[in-house]
Amino acid sequence: MKHFIRENFFPIKNDVNIDYLINLLGEDILSSSVLNNFKVIDISSLSNTRDKSILFLEKEINIEKIKSKDIHVISSSKENLNHYKSISIVKNLDKAYNIITNHLFFHDDYQNMPDEYQYLNGSYISKFSKIDKSCNIGKNCFISRGVEIGKNCIIKNNVVIKNSIIGNSVIISDGSCVGTTGFGFDFNKRGSIHLNPQLGIVIIEDNVHIGSLCTVDRGKIDITLIGKNSMIDNMVHIAHNVIIGKNSCIAAQTGISGSVTIGDNVTIGGQVGFAGHITIGENVIIAAKSGVTKNIKDNSVVAGFPAIDMKEWKKNIIRQKKHGH
Amino acid sequence: MKHFIRENFFPIKNDVNIDYLINLLGEDILSSSVLNNFKVIDISSLSNTRDKSILFLEKEINIEKIKSKDIHVISSSKENLNHYKSISIVKNLDKAYNIITNHLFFHDDYQNMPDEYQYLNGSYISKFSKIDKSCNIGKNCFISRGVEIGKNCIIKNNVVIKNSIIGNSVIISDGSCVGTTGFGFDFNKRGSIHLNPQLGIVIIEDNVHIGSLCTVDRGKIDITLIGKNSMIDNMVHIAHNVIIGKNSCIAAQTGISGSVTIGDNVTIGGQVGFAGHITIGENVIIAAKSGVTKNIKDNSVVAGFPAIDMKEWKKNIIRQKKHGH
């Protein structure tokens, strides 16, 4: 279920070859070597290499699997010249990513995303979406191109769904926004025109429940995933590239930062926060209001900010009380 | 004002007697004794027993007042056999509740909730709602069956109101969702198909103000209540079965967990969280960002996580500072 056809969601704006795209970067190119001037139809990530694509690499890294495909690497690390035959070195990788992907793809943070809607029973539904007839969809919803929704789902009212593939028996409650834009941009050149195009999607597996007024940002290049049977309360924010395992339970007002990975059977209290890019093991319990700053091992029970073993946290509380009297 | 007719919000799906419902549970029934095979039209709770209803009891408890009514008890505690003459003992109470209530009632977490809407001045309004003509209702709202709204209320734009009775001079600001589904489910068998049907309502008394992008979940069996003159800021989450007294003030991004009871004249800062099922007295002040884990007495002023007397909390902060230099 984790594969998707990018073009279904982000139509290709311009049919161009590698050479053309490199030319767009102008003086930002420090050096360039093109093995095969293929027509570019996709972008790759470290975990998902795709044929006829560009891979943007920040650090030095040698990926064997890209060598069997038509992939051109763009990197800000000259060390990568040792690894790849089709590669361009650029001054600013964020800028290169933005210029190239904005030229290649339509997306909803740029003008004139092409789509067509039907007004069906009070909601705007893209003609290019696939929604099973067994679904119940409320009023004032917006469902855009490429979205797929499986059987027996309930999409309540005033819900926005974009760039998402949704399984069976999923409930998305009133006012939630799924497939929205992740918070990725050139940190040193802020502003909406420096947004990194977010060209991935959200995958929601069977039987997931999403409460009211939640946001689930789509992946930047790959996916944001909510695993089977997971229960999400109201006002939960799930950032881009987050992977949530099966049978998770996340209470209200918790926020999960970008690229966090959460294992199966995890229970998370309300108002919890996470540092980005960390990994939470399986069967973990995280108390309400925790701030999780590091990876958490399987079967842990943590609390506090920074989150520590719950027994230690309770001891600290008791010690503080003693000192206080 | 605290009474409501469940069928106005959750129409009865099937006309069935006690025997029929017990049969539905099949092998999950351990023992059963039916005093009067009445037609079931309602469900009861510990605090509100209703005639011709089923009462689901987790623990052993002897309630005198049910004996004067046609109430069949379903319990997972065999001890209750000593107390009631019309009773079934089941293996899993959550499962029994789900099977029986899904069979009895339509609700919005199941397919095909029956309702009919008029598109009035830009909003979808159920033909089975009662809204005073003096109300102002904005655009892109959704108001479903059974909802009652009193005089001189202002419902702004993109507001969702379901399963609610609203008094006079109430303001509900843009994007808020009232009467939404509470976060109740079989904790050991997660997923939207294991949601416990939420069959209660929200009651909002006169002169309440609800800010933008708030969620107020309806009660599970009884009500969620926001008392007269209460002021709720933006992005406040109020969970199912919460009771908030009169003249309360709740600042932005605070979340109130399920079944919390809050007295009159309480002032709560922003980003506060509460453990479930606790009681906050009258005239209490709770500082911003507090995490309230226990009952709080009348007239208390608390801060911190876990929330303690504010003077103690301030002493702790000062002591920490001293140690830090």
Place this chain on the structure above:
Amino acid sequence: MKHFIRENFFPIKNDVNIDYLINLLGEDILSSSVLNNFKVIDISSLSNTRDKSILFLEKEINIEKIKSKDIHVISSSKENLNHYKSISIVKNLDKAYNIITNHLFFHDDYQNMPDEYQYLNGSYISKFSKIDKSCNIGKNCFISRGVEIGKNCIIKNNVVIKNSIIGNSVIISDGSCVGTTGFGFDFNKRGSIHLNPQLGIVIIEDNVHIGSLCTVDRGKIDITLIGKNSMIDNMVHIAHNVIIGKNSCIAAQTGISGSVTIGDNVTIGGQVGFAGHITIGENVIIAAKSGVTKNIKDNSVVAGFPAIDMKEWKKNIIRQKKHGH
């Protein structure tokens, strides 16, 4: 860009002179002296004095610049009798403000705000708004009178925009509500009928990005400002009268309390809270989950609650850990 014509957003309800308005206050007037019985068309604040206006003053303060304009002062401090020739002293300033401004202006927390809408491409757009043709506006949006939106903006779906002037290349993502009512009311007489009319606007400068499900409350008398190039993540709450500088970055679920001023180039993590009326300098970094209770100097890096220098905070954490083992 910081000036606005109040009447564009809040039409004048009644053409009345100072004497008439003072009469409305009845027995709440303790003393009154009117220099020039002008027709009132505006209200002033300490920082913006406007001709033909009323200025509500809580404390004793002597403002030279009002003496060149037609401004009548209403104050609860008798000391101000020494400073102004056109002045009324009242028992309760909140009450006087509410009575007078509700008589003078239409606004959306009172019945029958006059406006007219076109249903354009799936959204309700006021005939009295000015939106550049280059903008993309999604479905189920609501844009009310007076709103101005510059070039190349993207307003996504289910967005509410009221009382706002928006620059060029601004993105406002799905479900956000901008220009909503601030949380200002008579603290001792709660309830929506005691709301202080919020008669200011929101100004959003060029190239600002606002994520999904955010709220930006308008100023009470003046403005709420989000400076150029600022990046706001999802579910951020920005209260009334907040001033945010240029190039700020605010992560998800942070809440900024009323009248907070934030300098340029500030970076704020997720789930941060602020006390009201404080000032944050330039180039400040505030770690996630901080509670900022005091002014912060330029170039500071702070963390914790109450927020302190991040190095100190980290030392405290390490010390706590040591004690814990």
